[in-house]
Amino acid sequence: DGGITQSPKYLFRKEGQNVTLSCEQNLNHDAMYWYRQDPGQGLRLIYYSQIVNDFQKGDIAEGYSVSREKKESFPLTVTSAQKNPTAFYLCASGGYTYEQYFGPGTRLTVT
Amino acid sequence: GENVEQHPSTLSVQEGDSAVIKCTYSDSASNYFPWYKQELGKRPQLIIDIRSNVGEKKDQRIAVTLNKTAKHFSLHITETQPEDSAVYFCAASLRGRSQGNLIFGKGTKLSVKP
Numbered sequence: 228d229g230g231i232t233q234s235p236k237y238l239f240r241k242e243g244q245n246v247t248l249s250c251e252q253n254l255n256h257d258a259m260y261w262y263r264q265d266p267g268q269g270l271r272l273i274y275y276s277q278i279v280n281d282f283q284k285g286d287i288a289e290g291y292s293v294s295r296e297k298k299e300s301f302p303l304t305v306t307s308a309q310k311n312p313t314a315f316y317l318c319a320s321g322g323y324t325y326e327q328y329f330g331p332g333t334r335l336t337v338t
Numbered sequence: 339g340e341n342v343e344q345h346p347s348t349l350s351v352q353e354g355d356s357a358v359i360k361c362t363y364s365d366s367a368s369n370y371f372p373w374y375k376q377e378l379g380k381r382p383q384l385i386i387d388i389r390s391n392v393g394e395k396k397d398q399r400i401a402v403t404l405n406k407t408a409k410h411f412s413l414h415i416t417e418t419q420p421e422d423s424a425v426y427f428c429a430a431s432l433r434g435r436s437q438g439n440l441i442f443g444k445g446t447k448l449s450v451k452p
Contacts, residue, residue, distance in 0.1 A: 260439075269344075269427060269442040270382070285439075317381065325370045325431050327440060329381040 230254040231330035233318050238335045240312075248303045248333045250318035259301035260319040260327065263287060270317065276301055305335065312337045340365050342430050344443025351418050352451050359446045361428035362410040370431035371404060371411045372440070377424045385426075386413070418450045 231252045240246045250259065258277050262270040272285030276295040290309025295301055301320075305312045315334050321327040344361045351357050361371075369390040374382035388395045388402045388411065395402050399418075404411040415422055425447050429440040 267444075269444040270440075271442075272439065275439060325440075326372065326384060326387065328384065329374075331381050 231318060231320055231328060233316075233330040233333050235333060236331065238333055240335070240337050242337055243307045244337075245304055245306050246312075246335065246337075248305070248316055248318075248335070250301045250303065250330055251299055252301075252320040252330075253299060254320055254322070254328070255298070256320035256322045256328075257298070258321045258327075259295070260321070261285075261291070261293065261301070261303045262317045262319065264315040264317060264332075273303065273316075305337075340441055342428060342441050342443045344428050344446060346446060347444065348447045348449070350449045350451065353418060353420060355418055357415045357418050357422070357448055357450075359413045359426055359428070359448070360410060361412070361430075361443050362408075363430040363441075364409065365430070366406075366409060368430040371402070372429050372431075373402060373413050374427045374429070375424045376427065376445075382427060415448075418448075420450050420452050423448055423450045 234249045260275045261273040264270050271287050273291050274285055274293040276282035279298050282293050282295050290306055292304045313336050315332050317332045318330040319327040342363050372387035373385050375385045376382040386397050386400050386402050388404050399416045401414040425445045427445045428443045
């Protein structure tokens with residue numbers, strides 16, 4: 228999992244602004260995932276991508292958007308339509324074996 | 339929808355005791371069951387996993403058991419140490435949805451008292 232990076236570690240935004248979270252991996256994994264984690268909660272899937280130029284909505288996609296133009300990169304945009312954006316965001320990648328490895332996370336605070 | 343239930347939500351043990359965390363899943367098609375450990379403010383780390391063709395798997399002080407008939411799986415930690423204190427998540431891979439996607443339980447906060 229050392230091959231997955233997320234930036235920045237902490238991010239502060241004003242309400243109504245869009246913000247993009249970065250996720251990069253050098254593990255040559257085809258699949259990449261975005262999860263949201265709230266205090267005391269498990270991980271909820273926002274979006275996932277099994278291959279370049281293709282992605283699918285997860286359980287809580289409303290108010291988020293993604294792109295997958297390169298195998299190594301899967302950025303997540305939190306739009307102003309997301310009603311409760313303050314959370315810990317985790318990116319993960321996985322190969323054909325189903326194992327998923329997580330990045331260090333980005334803690335987003337919107338005020 | 340699909341769901342993974344995890345119990346207990348909190349668990350406190352004395353150092354040296356064993357700890358057991360249990361999960362149940364609803365989709366009988368699931369075939370992959372990982373366990374993650376997350377320390378405060380850190381990323382979840384994969385600690386052990388099991389596939390549906392195996393009933394038990396061990397790695398030093400950690401073991402996972404799977405009962406496919408009952409659709410439940412458990413994490414067993416023996417000889418617990420203070421550094422085992424963390425939140426543990428179980429997950430199941432649901433083949434019926436997009437292959438490889440994981441559904442997570444809500445986590446168990448394990449505290450090991452010295």
